[in-house]
Amino acid sequence: MTSRISDFDIDHLHALLKSSGLFLKTGPFTYRIRSSVRSVAEGLFLLYGQNRFFPEMEFVDFDIRLDSPNSLRRRFRPKLDFYFDHQTPFKPLPISQAFAFLEWGMNWCVSVHMNQYLKLHAAVLEKNGRALVMPAAPGSGKSTLCAALMLRGWRLLSDEHALVSLHDSHLIPVCRPISLKNKSIKVIEQFDNKALFGPLCKDTHKGTVTHMRPDARSVELDDTPVKPGWMVFPKYIVEGETRLTERIKETAFLKAGEQSFNYSLLGAKGFETMSKLIEACDCYNFSYSNLDEAVETFEKLSATAV
């Protein structure tokens, strides 16, 4: 029996996070989240309102907590630790970065643990029943493009992790907020005033960071895998023209491998899964600077779904 996080009010959510924790389901994973920090409650309430949570205990994939270490020394320099199963894999960060820290920590949990999927560092969206996979290194404009496409009706599967099933190479959604940083925040604000943002975290190691709420339909379909359709390698170029060019599958394979968290760990199974994925995708390079033109290009591309 599950309910939505928006069924709470924010004070209740905060109280829950301070006590037994919130059992949050996102895609195939269940997080238990605890934190006494108010901005964590605010961020979760705002950005995960459509997500389901479990009032009762079920299996917890990742037991995480964001709190100050209990040390007198810390009292004068308020910092937060990220706890995973009672261990602290990262150095503490200032409280002002709490929500971003939570999101990074949640990503890390998936990146280093879950090898039952082939995992790519990629944005994944869906249109006409086919998945668009966009593997990219940080700074390539992947998240900005991903946010724009979602705001124009594409369904979001993930802004960070392409989870590829080892059985059929379908894409498994894990629909969470889209991470935007620095100039991208303003760009998306101007692109669409419907965009809804969570807490703004300044002066992080990535600059200013915020997270954008996924639309209700994407969250609703969070359990429904999608067949692969297109693999596109995006590149933002200042004042660059909008350009979509076909890419041969052999180099797409290598490039996607570079953006994988566990391609080499999975050995033969990783190769097989990646082969099936690439085989099922039309592969392209894409460079852009204008978001409206970019969306239009992908609109046309989505019409080629078979």
Added chain:
Amino acid sequence: MSDQSYLLLEVIRAPERLARLSMADWNRLIPQARHALLLGKLHALILEQDLLKVLPEKPLNHTLSAYLASEKQHATTAWEALKLERALGSLEIPLVLLKGGAYIQAKLPVSTGRLLSDIDILVTRDRLDEVEENLHSRGWRSSKQDSYDDRYYREWMHEIPPLKHITRGSFLDVHHTILPPTAKYKPDAEKILADIREVSPNVYTLSPVDMVIHSATHLFHEGDFDHGLRDIIDLHGLLIHFSDNEPGFWEALVPRAIELDLINPLYYALHYCQLILGSEIPDFVLKQAEKGKPNALMSGVMDWLFMRALRPDHPSCDLPFTSLARSLLYIRSHYLRMPLHLLIPHLTRKAWKRRVAENKQEATAGLP
């Protein structure tokens, strides 16, 4: 040892229990196994019991993930062994693997699902400089940049500072003897090297009895028991395997430990394997090993300490005073390694350095 909290040990001792676990049980078991570095091992156990089809999928994702990671580590280890054999072979020195690397290359059942963090090798002290120089030319660099740490290793330890490969990122520990030269017990590494076993051309492991004695010595001289349960399970697995496959193993074990001046750690190993995992050890071996047993008072104290420290370092497994026990054993390990007039300045210096490091830590290290 049947207290409710220690589910991990219960399922290791009685794997058929796995089929009857509730979700709340799984929520305790998976973190305990992860902390003990035993998730991959747990998966191996599940495969062995043919329980893959009957157990719930979500917790299995975690054991499977670790199992796949261990398989990858084994492939990497085999590759590194090949490279190391080339390096040492060029000097006409045999490659002698210790611990996890040895279990993998010898294809011992204990290696299945086992995670490892580095590769350990043993070379004779008189060839150490040549080996280090050769490894350096092949991209292995010291991971201790600090001159105090470097000097500490070189003067007081049984191994040189850990090496890291500049492109492959693998870690390598080069041992030149069994215990630090200042240690209370003085095993002769030459005797151990005289009895090594070839597992593939120019690649060796210790002999079965020496493998057990070496593993015991390291566990009971360690200051850090994070993986204590894993190490006891290794020992238990070695005992079972050699008992079944190595004629004369039990007869040779204790006399060899006495010969090497390592009867005390072997006694502890046999004692705790039996106490914790119920290992079947012949009576005559236990009787022989009593030679390494401390007096009654010490035995009681050691049981109290080790039965705490050999549990996974996870709050759900802690007994009263677990962290005190860990601290005392940490101090004991140093005491066994070094006389007090060397030990006290060393520990003081380490504590001070840790504090300084905390104050200037890089806040974002490791974040995605």
